[in-house]
Amino acid sequence: MDIIELSAMEMKTKLKNRELSARDIVEAHLERIEEREGELNAFITVTEEKALEIADKIDRKMKDKEELGILAGIPIGIKDNIITYGIKTTCASRMLKDFIPPYESTVVERVIEEDGIILGKTNLDEFAIGSLTDTSYFGATRNPVDLDRSPGGSSGGSTAAVKAGEVAISLGSDTGGSIRQPASYCGVVGIKPTYGLISRYGLVAVANSLDQIGVSGRNVLDAALMLEAIAGYDKKDSTSVDMGPVNYLENLKEGIEGMKIGLPKEYMNIDIEPGIKDKLMKAIKIFESLGAKVEEISLPNTEWALSTYYVIAASEITSNLSRFDGIRYGYRAKEYETLDELYINTRTKAFGREVKRRILAGTYFLSNKHVEEYYKKALRMRTLIKEDFDKAFEKYDIILSPTTPNLPFKQNVDNDPFIMAKSDIFTVPVNLAGICAMSIPCGHIGKLPVGLQIIGDRFGELNILKAGYAFERHSSIGGDK
Numbered sequence: 001m002d003i004i005e006l007s008a009m010e011m012k013t014k015l016k017n018r019e020l021s022a023r024d025i026v027e028a029h030l031e032r033i034e035e036r037e038g039e040l041n042a043f044i045t046v047t048e049e050k051a052l053e054i055a056d057k058i059d060r061k062m063k064d065k066e067e068l069g070i071l072a073g074i075p076i077g078i079k080d081n082i083i084t085y086g087i088k089t090t091c092a093s094r095m096l097k098d099f100i101p102p103y104e105s106t107v108v109e110r111v112i113e114e115d116g117i118i119l120g121k122t123n124l125d126e127f128a129i130g131s132l133t134d135t136s137y138f139g140a141t142r143n144p145v146d147l148d149r150s151p152g153g154s155s156g157g158s159t160a161a162v163k164a165g166e167v168a169i170s171l172g173s174d175t176g177g178s179i180r181q182p183a184s185y186c187g188v189v190g191i192k193p194t195y196g197l198i199s200r201y202g203l204v205a206v207a208n209s210l211d212q213i214g215v216s217g218r219n220v221l222d223a224a225l226m227l228e229a230i231a232g233y234d235k236k237d238s239t240s241v242d243m244g245p246v247n248y249l250e251n252l253k254e255g256i257e258g259m260k261i262g263l264p265k266e267y268m269n270i271d272i273e274p275g276i277k278d279k280l281m282k283a284i285k286i287f288e289s290l291g292a293k294v295e296e297i298s299l300p301n302t303e304w305a306l307s308t309y310y311v312i313a314a315s316e317i318t319s320n321l322s323r324f325d326g327i328r329y330g331y332r333a334k335e336y337e338t339l340d341e342l343y344i345n346t347r348t349k350a351f352g353r354e355v356k357r358r359i360l361a362g363t364y365f366l367s368n369k370h371v372e373e374y375y376k377k378a379l380r381m382r383t384l385i386k387e388d389f390d391k392a393f394e395k396y397d398i399i400l401s402p403t404t405p406n407l408p409f410k411q412n413v414d415n416d417p418f419i420m421a422k423s424d425i426f427t428v429p430v431n432l433a434g435i436c437a438m439s440i441p442c443g444h445i446g447k448l449p450v451g452l453q454i455i456g457d458r459f460g461e462l463n464i465l466k467a468g469y470a471f472e473r474h475s476s477i478g479g480d481k
């Protein structure tokens with residue numbers, strides 16, 4: 001049995017049946033990390049000792065017949081913009097390269113409570129801004145499917161680690177597609193939950209009205225398991241919503257007979273690589289064969305989504321990253337004479353190019369002279385985009401689209417910021433509207449994976465999980481594990 005090829009669910013069962021110990025599972029994954037990290041660079045920090053310590057604790061609990069949490073024995077990666085108490089949290093930036101947080105994020109607290117085993121902190125674009133996981137201060141991550149390609153971004157480390165079997169599940173963050181786009185490019189399942197379902201306490205904010213913590217797994221059940229573990233109200237996050245307990249795992253196998261699916265006609269006019277459109281059409285046929293009804297719908301404000309997103313995201317980035325001033329925490333420039341020079345030299349030295357580009361753009365959008373023309377207009381557009389979805393969800397349960405209009409980008413070749421931005425066209429509307437979506441593998445072109453995006457209404461996670469699960473089982477690309 002190759003332990004790293006088991007799904008998270010299978011690991012859990014084998015631990016329970018005493019076919020494997022938590023130590024066996026962790027050791028196999030640490031070995032895999034050792035083997036693959038040289039070429040992948042999916043991790044910034046591997047917490048080997050701590051992981052083995054927790055594994056032994058779980059094995060002891062098993063021996064003593066203590067009750068175990070729902071993530072017991074499962075190796076997990078955490079994106080390095082999610083705070084971990086006592087473990088370096090860098091945001092892949094020189095600014096925080098040595099930052100050791102004095103507190104715990106709520107999601108990590110829940111992972112630990114459920115006996116999950118954290119193997120380390122995964123690589124990302126600096127401050128989760130980007131699309132290739134190549135702006136990291138710690139070097140780029142590569143795509144395990146094709147080492148000449150990027151895994152996508154910004155949660156490229158979390159996603160590559162799952163694909164390569166370095167961990168079974170991971171946590172990432174998604175502001176405009178950063179979990180779904182890499183999931184599509186690496187061929188795994190990635191979920192961006194509804195804004196408010198998962199506590200953001202301890203997620204380093206970049207564009208806080210869009211940011212959401214989410215999950216990646218090798219199949220829908222694994223992703224749903226992690227989602228169930230971390231979802232729920234948290235009084236430490238004022239945007240968290242109390243929806244009561246969730247029961248995804250129990251209900252997601254219900255089937256999709258009679259489900260109503262919308263296919264936005266505006267999405268079909270977007271420049272999509274032809275092979276990707278074919279995969280979408282094939283997926284639609286599968287959904288129909290499972291008893292769902294697919295109809296064309298309209299999301300008339302789609303064409304404004306990218307500009308709206310980039311104005312709002314940059315404005316919030318400017319404001320959130322102003323806290324990195326060289327005084328409170330993180331990097332401080334050595335040479336300065338005045339306070340202004342301290343700020344300027346610190347930020348000049350410790351932020352990378354893409355982060356600076358966004359800060360500059362956001363400062364412009366928020367400036368007295370331009371705030372009406374850009375920022376306030378973008379806020380009004382955001383409402384219209386959200387209303388498009390509200391209207392669609394009055395009649396439909398889910399909406400389908402490709403996750404991205406293109407295949408994974410080549411490393412060090414495709415890095416034009418405008419091309420990157422365009423590739424977010426199907427993912428950013430979901431963040432603007434605060435709703436949920438999943439990317440699920442729907443086939444390959446050559447060896448490169450293609451992702452299907454299943455969009456659900458606010459707190460419609462069960463619908464997207466049901467649809468994803470049914471699709472995965474019947475498209476012979478995933479597994480019921």
Ligand code: GLN
Nearest residue numbers: 128130174175176177178
């Ligand atoms: N690619 C998008 C951006 O650069 C999304 C980033 C994200 O979701 N964190 O803004």
